Amino acid sequence: MKKQVLPALIGIVVALLAGLLILWAQGYPPLESYAALFSYSLFSKFAFFSTLDKATPLILTGLSAAVGFGSNCVNLGQPGQFLIGAMAVTAFGIAVDLPAGLMIPLSILVALVAGACWSGIAAGLRRRFKMDEFITTLMLNFIADYFTLYLISGPMLDKRMYSPLTPMTNPGAWLPIWNGFGSAFLVAVAAFAVVSVLWNRSKIGYEWRAMGQNPIFSRTGGCRNDAAYVWAMLLSGALAGLAGGLMIMGGMQHRFVKGIGANYAWDGVMIAIVANNNMIATGLYALFFSVIQTGSMGMELETSVPSEFSLVLQAIVVLFVVASRESTRVLINNITAELRMRRARGRDKGMGDGRHASNG
């Protein structure tokens, strides 16, 4: 973990500098823009709470991708699982009307199960027919996208509205907002805690991590790879589904609107990638990304940089952090190789037998 902190910091700093350059090159005031970016995401109660709100889906999609990638399941189906989770919670919230004490836990369960079902299709196809999950999950994204679009513009359309969206769910399924603080964030934190413990401290978590490092080793070592694979896929899907479900349960909207998934799922994939599938780093990067996304609105307001700049900045952060991580590793390997070679040479000279270490 400590070895990862330095390259990550270098990567973030270099990426922010690159962003600064891009802003400067386009004639925006770079420092004022960055000041707005951070003041509109951190330095007031309202700003901070909206950052936490934005972080809620990002933490969950990030965890979803980290669990998948970390155990060697290439689940790229977070967008689809997110939408299916959100749609299931909407349908449940419209059809069922119970007191909040029952409704909220049940809705969370529905979101988890719906997401897990959608990733379960890909897991089943892989287990049964050996079909690569990275293609099937990608294709299932488009299917989920069109399917939910069909539901909100046909059977579940709110007839009083002029754009494709569903009616509101029953108020029992709404997560409370306390003084501007959305309690959906607490659900994400709880999920984070559970997944972290599962990942780092449980038997199946060990199997996932072993499988992520080297599936052949884990199989030889007696891990039940097949079962662990299916569970990792299901958990990954469930987390993405929960991210979608919380979009309906939290906030103010409480209905499924076209485009509700935005970019949350892909952001989660990127978060897991920069975090190198480490759970704590996933949480931290989710917060960092939500700072960028929330602050970009302020940046647009103050220095009229289009808020889409956050998308560019995020991708640059990912590229630079990954590059700095990999190149420091290559650099460290080279240095240790060099040292070892020198030591070997010193020994050769001492023995005086004239052998030469090659300069590979």
Add this chain to the structure above:
Amino acid sequence: MHLMVEMIRSSILSATPVLLAGLGGAYTFHANVFNIAMEGMMLIGAFTAVAGSYFSGSWIMGVLSGIAGGLVAALIFAIFVVSLKTDEFVTGTALNMLALGGTTYSLRQLFHVKGAFMSHAIQSMPRWNIPLISRIPHLGPILSGHPFIVYASILLAFVVEWHIFGTRYGLRLRAVGEDARAVDSVGVSSDRIKAQAIIASGVLCGLAGAYLSLGYVTLFSENMSNGRGWIALAVIILTRGRPMGLLLMSLVFGLFDGLGLSLQGTIIPPQFTQMVPYIATIVALYFYSREKRSARGGKETPTT
């Protein structure tokens, strides 16, 4: 009959971007580079093509800048993957995000619109009417009157087949894919060949993007590649990177796409007809893995 003609015609049109990107990806496939970035390269190409055509007023400049856009994306990918030795999957995914974010941002920055950009100032590719053939009933409308890239891409499939399987360069390319260190050991730089393969894929994906935004339609909209790069990746895996197979398979996918289009306006909701190409990909993958399993004699292999 008219419906059939219309369907085959539209299937050729929608097969072209998958074929072009697939031919590009064939290079990286044989060099053993996992090129998940094709989606992003295509999207960047589509954007730069529209920008080039809009600002210069010529479709040739549009196509060239589309290629340039794909080339720049490929250069980024090559620098990271080949020089800095980053993970291909990770870098490719990040590049896809950069493409999505970058084009959305530039759409707003350059043209001050959100969502989609349409203008009469965008020059689209000319359509070619082939003399004689265009007059044949039924066959004429199918084969004639397409943007010229459609014909170029079919020709290109043969060229790429020859280049990868018939030349010394192609042999080296495939050798890099088999064992990069063996190639290095005989004095040929495998890194260099890998980088060239990535660049080739970038150029062809850029061309595919240019076709999307200047040939298939004349506009740019956010995320307009809409998974075609991923379908191309699936098609490459299904055909094991054989350009002739790519030609055939992309036509099959075009047919499903066309089927989806022609089912519109019937009783089936349009959202379901739009799913058809994606479902077809899953089904094709099913047949592919069944064939692969039976080729291995049904022997169980480690799944993960």
